[in-house]
Amino acid sequence: MEDQSHDYSSCAAEQFSVDCPHRVLFGELSDKWSMMVLTVLANGPTRFNALKRRLEGISQKSLSQTLRKLERNGIITREVVDTAPVAVQYDLSPLGHSVLPPFRALYQWTKENLDQVEAARSSYDTRAG
Amino acid sequence: MEDQSHDYSSCAAEQFSVDCPHRVLFGELSDKWSMMVLTVLANGPTRFNALKRRLEGISQKSLSQTLRKLERNGIITREVVDTAPVAVQYDLSPLGHSVLPPFRALYQWTKENLDQVEAARSSYDTRAG
DNA sequence: CGGCATCCTTTTGGATACTG
């Protein structure tokens, strides 16, 4: 049974209530660390410290928090491999795979339009002094 | 002249350097207020206080900062209408229109998969106690 | 009306130490 009877009264298209669950979920997905974790995992399952090495500048705490959040939202899976010492594999869930295309589209846009954005920045900074 | 000769040595696909300009730009676009401003402006030019009323929970300072950032990046335009008292219209630039599809795709995903995400959350919270 | 400047609180995040 999938119908959870959401109250969408706060989700009108042009009125973003702080309670709108879509807004909340979007907010949880659209931070830079989540995006980068997803992009790395798109290339296959990865272990905690390998992930940390790929995401230059992230602290262990932030990575841990990001992974917990993505795991809770069902975007990634966490598998403990019982070796000594223990190994932990993170991977995209089917749900995680389904969210990749929009992310890629946005990231692709930043690549294709970076020059225009930088030109706009120069223009703005010149006008503003 | 469009070739600005970027140094992309820090932009390897699976190594997100803190200096990678795509990463920085993605970070500036993917915050909740920017997303919501863009979505409102997709329906036509809007004035400052009208925008503020639509974005429930935003402070004047945050809205102002968000608009400045989007304007600087060339995503939106700012037009001062010389009336008394003054009116200020914000609108999407052509560049702003071009970034809407990826945003819509991601937001659409949150709508289509919210049930699955909430089920995952319940499952996680049950496991974690 | 559409802001900027200031102050102050709250949140975020890094460094460090410790555990299974």
Add this chain to the structure above:
DNA sequence: CAGTATCCAAAAGGATGCCG
């Protein structure tokens, strides 16, 4: 190796007052 817990510094964000 893969974390959690704690402490502390830095940044984000709200409230208020003032200005063109």
